[in-house]
Amino acid sequence: xxxxxxxxxxxxxxxxxxxxxxxxxxxxxxxxxxxxxxxxxxxxxxxxxxxxxxxxxxxxxxxxxxxxxxxxxxxxxxxxxxxxxxxxxxxxxxxxxxxxxxxxxxxxxxxxxxxxxxxxxxxxxxxxxxxxxxxxxxxxxxxxxxxxxxxxxxxxxxxxxxxxxxxxxxxxxxxxxxxxxxxxxxxxxxxxxxxxxxxxxxxxxxxxxxxxxxxxxxxxxxxxxxxxxxxxxxxxxxxxxxxxxxxxxxxxxxxxxxxxxxxxxxxxxxxxxxxxxx
Amino acid sequence: xxxxxxxxxxxxxxxxxxxxxxxxxxxxxxxxxxxxxxxxxxxxxxxxxxxxxxxxxxxxxxxxxxxxxxxxxxxxxxxxxxxxxxxxxxxxxxxxxxxxxxxxxxxxxxxxxxxxxxxxxxxxxxxxxxxxxxxxxxxxxxxxxxxxxxxxxxxxxxxxxxxxxxxxxxxxxxxxxxxxxxxxxxxxxxxxxxxxxxxxxxxxxxxxxxxxxxxxxxxxxxxxxxxxxxxxxxxxxxxxxxxxxxxxxxxxxxxxxxxxxxxxxxxxxxxxxxxxxxxxxxxxxxxxxx
Amino acid sequence: xxxxxxxxxxxxxxxxxxxxxxxxxxxxxxxxxxxxxxxxxxxxxxxxxxxxxxxxxxxxxxxxxxxxxxxxxxxxxxxxxxxxxxxxxxxxxxxxxxxxxxxxxxxxxxxxxxxxxxxxxxxxxxxxxxxxxxxxxxxxxxxxxxxxxxxxxxxxxxxxxxxxxxxxxxxxxxxxxxxxxxxxxxxxxxxxxxxxxxxxxxxxxxxxxxxxxxxxxxxxxxxxxxxxxxxxxxxxxxxxxxxxxxxxxxxxxxxxxxxxxxxxxxxxxxxxxxxxxxxxxxxxxxxxxxxxxxxxxxxxxxxxxxxxxxxxxxxxxxxxxxxxxxxxxxxxxxxxxxxxxxxxxxxxxxxxxxxxxxxxxxxxxxxxxxxxxxxxxxxxxxxxxxxxxxxxxxxxxxxxxxxxxxxxxxxxxxxxxxxxx
Numbered sequence: 001x002x003x004x005x006x007x008x009x010x011x012x013x014x015x016x017x018x019x020x021x022x023x024x025x026x027x028x029x030x031x032x033x034x035x036x037x038x039x040x041x042x043x044x045x046x047x048x049x050x051x052x053x054x055x056x057x058x059x060x061x062x063x064x065x066x067x068x069x070x071x072x073x074x075x076x077x078x079x080x081x082x083x084x085x086x087x088x089x090x091x092x093x094x095x096x097x098x099x100x101x102x103x104x105x106x107x108x109x110x111x112x113x114x115x116x117x118x119x120x121x122x123x124x125x126x127x128x129x130x131x132x133x134x135x136x137x138x139x140x141x142x143x144x145x146x147x148x149x150x151x152x153x154x155x156x157x158x159x160x161x162x163x164x165x166x167x168x169x170x171x172x173x174x175x176x177x178x179x180x181x182x183x184x185x186x187x188x189x190x191x192x193x194x195x196x197x198x199x200x201x202x203x204x205x206x207x208x209x210x211x212x213x214x215x216x217x218x219x220x221x222x223x224x225x226x227x228x229x230x231x232x233x234x235x236x237x238x239x240x241x242x243x244x245x246x247x248x249x250x251x252x253x254x255x256x257x258x259x260x261x262x263x264x265x266x267x268x269x270x271x272x273x274x275x276x277x278x
Numbered sequence: 279x280x281x282x283x284x285x286x287x288x289x290x291x292x293x294x295x296x297x298x299x300x301x302x303x304x305x306x307x308x309x310x311x312x313x314x315x316x317x318x319x320x321x322x323x324x325x326x327x328x329x330x331x332x333x334x335x336x337x338x339x340x341x342x343x344x345x346x347x348x349x350x351x352x353x354x355x356x357x358x359x360x361x362x363x364x365x366x367x368x369x370x371x372x373x374x375x376x377x378x379x380x381x382x383x384x385x386x387x388x389x390x391x392x393x394x395x396x397x398x399x400x401x402x403x404x405x406x407x408x409x410x411x412x413x414x415x416x417x418x419x420x421x422x423x424x425x426x427x428x429x430x431x432x433x434x435x436x437x438x439x440x441x442x443x444x445x446x447x448x449x450x451x452x453x454x455x456x457x458x459x460x461x462x463x464x465x466x467x468x469x470x471x472x473x474x475x476x477x478x479x480x481x482x483x484x485x486x487x488x489x490x491x492x493x494x495x496x497x498x499x500x501x502x503x504x505x506x507x508x509x510x511x512x513x514x515x516x517x518x519x520x521x522x523x524x525x526x527x528x529x530x531x532x533x534x535x536x537x538x539x540x541x542x543x544x545x546x547x548x549x550x551x552x553x554x555x556x557x558x559x560x561x562x563x564x565x566x567x568x
Numbered sequence: 569x570x571x572x573x574x575x576x577x578x579x580x581x582x583x584x585x586x587x588x589x590x591x592x593x594x595x596x597x598x599x600x601x602x603x604x605x606x607x608x609x610x611x612x613x614x615x616x617x618x619x620x621x622x623x624x625x626x627x628x629x630x631x632x633x634x635x636x637x638x639x640x641x642x643x644x645x646x647x648x649x650x651x652x653x654x655x656x657x658x659x660x661x662x663x664x665x666x667x668x669x670x671x672x673x674x675x676x677x678x679x680x681x682x683x684x685x686x687x688x689x690x691x692x693x694x695x696x697x698x699x700x701x702x703x704x705x706x707x708x709x710x711x712x713x714x715x716x717x718x719x720x721x722x723x724x725x726x727x728x729x730x731x732x733x734x735x736x737x738x739x740x741x742x743x744x745x746x747x748x749x750x751x752x753x754x755x756x757x758x759x760x761x762x763x764x765x766x767x768x769x770x771x772x773x774x775x776x777x778x779x780x781x782x783x784x785x786x787x788x789x790x791x792x793x794x795x796x797x798x799x800x801x802x803x804x805x806x807x808x809x810x811x812x813x814x815x816x817x818x819x820x821x822x823x824x825x826x827x828x829x830x831x832x833x834x835x836x837x838x839x840x841x842x843x844x845x846x847x848x849x850x851x852x853x854x855x856x857x858x859x860x861x862x863x864x865x866x867x868x869x870x871x872x873x874x875x876x877x878x879x880x881x882x883x884x885x886x887x888x889x890x891x892x893x894x895x896x897x898x899x900x901x902x903x904x905x906x907x908x909x910x911x912x913x914x915x916x917x918x919x920x921x922x923x924x925x926x927x928x929x930x931x932x933x934x935x936x937x938x939x940x941x942x943x944x945x946x947x948x949x950x951x952x953x954x955x956x957x958x959x960x961x962x963x964x965x966x967x968x969x970x971x972x973x974x975x976x977x978x979x980x981x982x983x984x985x986x987x988x989x
Contacts, residue, residue, distance in 0.1 A: 019371060023382055026446075029442075048403070049410045090296070091297035094294070094297060095294050095296075098289075102289055104286065104291075110298070113306065114301070117309070121502055121547055124309060124547055125544070126544065128307075132304070151304055181289040231395055231399065235395075249399050253393065259391075260391045261384075268383065268450050272450045272451055272454035274451060
């Protein structure tokens with residue numbers, strides 16, 4: 001072997017060693033939680049650090065449903081996530097079209113308003129939104145969670161950036177054919193913007209599915225809770241044993257993890273696109 | 279105005295309306311509202327009374343506000359650089375034609391899709407004094423480390439867990455940034471005899487700087503909002519060591535019923551994030567290579 | 569794209585329709601009221617049984633349960649009340665009672681008590697005291713009970729230590745706790761979630777958190793500091809598990825059930841969960857000191873929302889639950905849910921029968937009521953005070969700050985809360 005080959009060999013070994021170490025560090029806690037969720041209660045104490053249960057207790061996953069209506073929590077989370085995604089995708093793409101393709105007075109001013117709201121932490125509007133929702137009689141409804149999250153400026157910003165990159169010439173043939181704005185938007189711009197929609201969908205999904213503070217403040221009834229809120233409350237309660245809490249945790253994260261494993265290409269490309277287009 | 283222009287104007291209005299209406303009602307309006315409410319004494323159950331800048335005066339003398347602000351700053355300014363650095367290094371390692379690249383990428387990305395609440399619950403039995411991590415460390419003769427039962431260690435532990443969850447997210451964005459760097463630069467460097475480390479410092483870091491800037495801004499804005507992790511894992515303790523600004527907003531507004539004061543805290547948060555973003559923008563215009 | 573959106577919309581609409589179909593329509597002429605309470609699944613089951621009995625006893629009022637575990641319960645109530653809604657009838661922990669009354673969330677019920685000639689003398693006096701704010705009664709007592717010292721008989725027996733008698737002193741407590749500490753076993757365990765666990769030690773030293781008129785902050789007095797220093801010593805000597813600082817009551821139960829914890833404080837709820845776990849244990853009063861009354865005695869309240877339009881219905885239901893001669897008390901007892909809150913001796917037997925643990929909870933409770941029990945100086949601003957004090961107590965217990973420095977450091981802020989500033 002030449003010196004170059006040796007150094008290349010060692011560096012590859014080091015590379016894999018580093019990657020393997022990091023992967024173990026990242027993944028071990030997850031494995032441990034899965035293991036704990038299948039242990040008996042005494043096992044969680046006596047064999048706390050072991051990754052695997054002696055005999056998997058699948059019952060733990062059934063017992064959760066006696067403690068809290070997790071099925072209902074799942075449906076609530078799904079309804080809120082899907083609604084926010086649908087509203088965000090449709091309305092921000094439309095707004096982005098107006099910002100990138102149509103000329104109208106005040107366009108730059110309004111866009112600066114969107115830009116400036118981009119950096120505002122949503123917590124600034126926590127109290128005012130609570131009061132607003134109270135006046136609208138929307139507190140303790142899923143609609144409260146949907147409306148306060150569906151119009152974040154990120155969507156419009158992201159879509160506008162993407163639309164700006166679509167060559168205008170592509171629209172020109174449609175103009176010649178006499179297509180109106182609506183037609184040009186739906187049949188030319190939207191089909192070309194699939195990556196941007198995927199990005200927005202993924203980013204919004206991760207954010208909404210996992211949201212805690214807004215449900216904590218805006219939701220009061222047990223049956224209107226989301227998975228994250230229901231899980232946090234279950235974990236905070238006395239009389240709930242660790243194996244059950246861990247089973248509930250796995251249950252609450254599994255929909256998104258499974259979706260990720262099946263559609264990881266979209267998740268990773270979607271998130272990656274933010275950096276290059278933002 | 280001609281006929282077509284009016285048509286375009288109408289189209290723009292219709293395209294914009296759905297989003298703008300919601301944006302104004304649930305974001306812009308409430309932001310302005312936050313400024314009004316911050317001048318009031320209001321428990322929500324009773325009627326509001328105007329108190330001018332009293333809430334802001336109170337805030338200046340409120341030691342717990344300063345503690346939560348300090349904790350939040352600690353979290354942001356330690357966590358963001360660490361997170362950015364680790365994600366960048368991992369991205370560089372993975373940006374090579376190696377076997378199992380997708381496998382590692384997928385694995386590191388998984389924590390990203392977990393809610394912070396579930397992350398906190400998962401980590402809790404690991405980082406307790408008698409927890410799993412200390413049990414493992416004891417076998418090699420280390421510890422016990424008071425991960426979350428000491429006000430010195432608690433915030434570093436929170437940072438560690440925060441980084442754990444977000445490594446994959448920023449790594450993926452960095453990977454995309456790295457892939458847009460032309461391989462010519464590296465070939466030229468190799469011909470000049472530059473080592474891997476030199477290539478990383480002289481080519482990768484400058485050329486990936488727009489991505490670094492984007493990630494820093496996003497990570498900073500997110501980090502300022504830290505609430506879930508600390509609320510569930512430590513409840514802000516011990517001795518307020520992990521009590522954060524957003525937790526304090528929640529406590530004041532929805533536990534102590536001081537809506538005006540909570541709004542004032544929100545206004546302060548607004549100005550802090552605004553200032554820092556402007557500063558980052560200034561720095562970036564000097565350092566970032568577009 | 570359109571297909572994806574259609575798919576998303578259909579995914580949205582189908583479950584929404586499914587989720588909305590749950591509520592049943594009440595028959596004409598009935599009034600539905602909301603009743604909020606906390607509990608674990610067992611406790612919730614008991615309340616549901618009681619609601620069924622109530623529905624069977626009359627057909628004018630239907631009660632809809634609003635339920636949560638304890639951890640999220642009061643935050644839920646507070647945001648509901650701030651949102652201008654809230655249940656018609658609600659259970660409120662005594663910690664929160666004064667703040668709820670002052671905010672105008674609860675309705676004074678003196679007029680209803682007078683109208684229906686409710687004999688208030690049948691309740692334990694302390695229950696009525698903790699439901700009274702500025703001279704007016706705001707609810708009927710629920711769950712009036714001490715916070716007992718719970719003793720792990722297996723660990724005491726193994727070490728050959730007898731169950732302490734009722735006049736045991738703080739020194740006895742410390743000696744026993746030390747004797748029972750070894751390896752991964754702890755003599756004493758506590759959490760820092762609220763002040764109730766700190767009181768017995770401060771009281772035993774002769775101190776208190778507030779002056780007797782509850783207007784001055786006195787946790788920086790020499791006596792109170794002595795009590796806090798003792799607790800700090802227990803932690804630094806390894807007698808108390810460090811994880812209690814961040815942990816919750818469940819952590820203590822876990823240690824106790826696995827014979828790793830010899831002594832802890834516990835309410836009726838903990839007694840029931842230890843019974844359910846089949847533990848051998850006793851419940852006695854806390855160690856005494858310069859005074860005998862060192863055991864926290866507390867009550868909760870069931871009250872009526874000040875803004876309800878259904879006052880009569882709410883009151884009718886409340887009477888069923890709590891008033892003398894009504895079925896609620898026996899129903900609770902039959903389910904072994906709460907220790908008696910009225911002086912009906914037979915009910916005790918249901919609670920803890922022969923051969924059960926604790927062996928004589930009735931005698932212990934009566935002793936505490938007569939001699940060893942004491943009310944916390946609860947008042948408005950309690951939660952805010954606790955939010956201020958508890959983090960400092962965490963620091964003291966962990967040995968990060970001296971008790972004197974910590975308490976002097978927050979004295980001015982604490983006084984400001986008491987003065988309503």
